[in-house]
Structure formats: C-alpha cells, structure tokens
Amino acid sequence: KxxxxxxxxxxxxxxxxxxxxxxxxSVGISALHWLQxxxxxxxxxxxxxxxxxxxxxxxxATINIQEKHSSxxxxxxxxxxxxVYICAVSVGAQKLVFGQGTRLTINP
Amino acid sequence: xxxxxxxPRHKITETGRQVTLACHQxxxxxxxxxxxxxxxxxxxxxxxxxxxxxxxxGEVSDGYSVSRSNTxxxxxxxxxxxxxxxxxxxxxSSGGPNAEAFFGQGTRLTVV
Numbered sequence: 001k002x003x004x005x006x007x008x009x010x011x012x013x014x015x016x017x018x019x020x021x022x023x024x025x026s027v028g029i030s031a032l033h034w035l036q037x038x039x040x041x042x043x044x045x046x047x048x049x050x051x052x053x054x055x056x057x058x059x060x061a062t063i064n065i066q067e068k069h070s071s072x073x074x075x076x077x078x079x080x081x082x083x084v085y086i087c088a089v090s091v092g093a094q095k096l097v098f099g100q101g102t103r104l105t106i107n108p
Numbered sequence: 109x110x111x112x113x114x115x116p117r118h119k120i121t122e123t124g125r126q127v128t129l130a131c132h133q134x135x136x137x138x139x140x141x142x143x144x145x146x147x148x149x150x151x152x153x154x155x156x157x158x159x160x161x162x163x164x165x166g167e168v169s170d171g172y173s174v175s176r177s178n179t180x181x182x183x184x185x186x187x188x189x190x191x192x193x194x195x196x197x198x199x200x201s202s203g204g205p206n207a208e209a210f211f212g213q214g215t216r217l218t219v220v
Binding site for chain 2: 030031033035043044045088095
C-alpha cells in the first residue's frame, strides 16, 4: 500500500462544476503539498499546509491531521484547470512522498 | 525573480554513455532534490542534498550520483546510461521542512 493515496485517479467534468480531489496518507507528516502539472509541463506548487484550510482564487485546500486526509477543491471549474494534480507529504527529514496523481479533464 | 532551471530540457543518449543533467536554483535554498517521473510510479526520489558537500541517496539511487559544491547547483550524473533510466527528471529545491517546494521544468531523457 502506498503511503499517499489519491482519489480519483481520473476525473472528467463539465465546465463550471465543483471539483474535489482527495488525498489520504498513512505516515506522520510535517506538511502536505498540492501540486499541479499541465501536460508536458513542469510542476507548480499550489498549496502547502499543515493544518486547517487555504484558499487561492478558485482553489481551496483543506487538511484534517487527525484523519490523515486532505482535499483539493476547485470551484467554477474551467478547461484551463485540466491538469494532473499531485498530493505530496513532507515526511521526517524534509523529503517529499508523492501520490500517484489525479488526472483532471474539464470539458467546455 | 528567483527560479530553478534544468538543462537540457530534452536529451537522447546511447546505452553505456555517461550523462549529466544540470539543476541551478537562485532561491539560495539549502535543500535540493532530484526525482524521476514514470507512468505508474509517480515521482520517486533519486538523490537529495541539505547543503554544500552533503548528498544522500533516495529510493531509486542505483546508477545515479550527485555532487554539491555550491548552494546553487546539484548536477545529476548517470554513470552508464541504461534503457531503464529513460524517464522525465525533475529537480526541486526548498527552504526547509515546512517550506514550499519549487520544481524545475523537467528534463526528458531517452536512452537508446
């Protein structure tokens, strides 16, 4: 079993829909990261959080440390949100452990 | 603006050749990492460094080496390239354990 599990692995939705991507982890962490990767592109950090909730534009990230679970929400989704979203956790000595990623496709 | 850059962006090399991928960051971060990304495996840690002269092996370090002679650079060397090392390689840096990570644009390496 992977230390970081994401669901779903693939998600297709219509423009405007509310999107939720989930991340569960099984190890003690110091922080959790949400990353975005467009096809053929680099990896961009969206959020880093260790408790509570963060919001940036249409993106919201939450974390529940007790339940070892985080969610990434996208409101009013747009085709440009189509990308792979990766959950990663900082474990012990500053290394990142990654989930497998969620491929999101938003159709116009 | 501070940034992290990788070069080359694409490389094709032959089996058995030595290859070096460059990573340069201007964030003045102590922590630098090399990952490879493969379908079905996600991102996996190859080597990492917490400062000058410090290097450590990650989960998939066999066949790779790094050196850290200054804060800005962490070159990744494939000693004798193998087809199994065909992958996309990402370099990253961060300022500490609870700091945001910054990634390079990636290097697509093909070993033929």
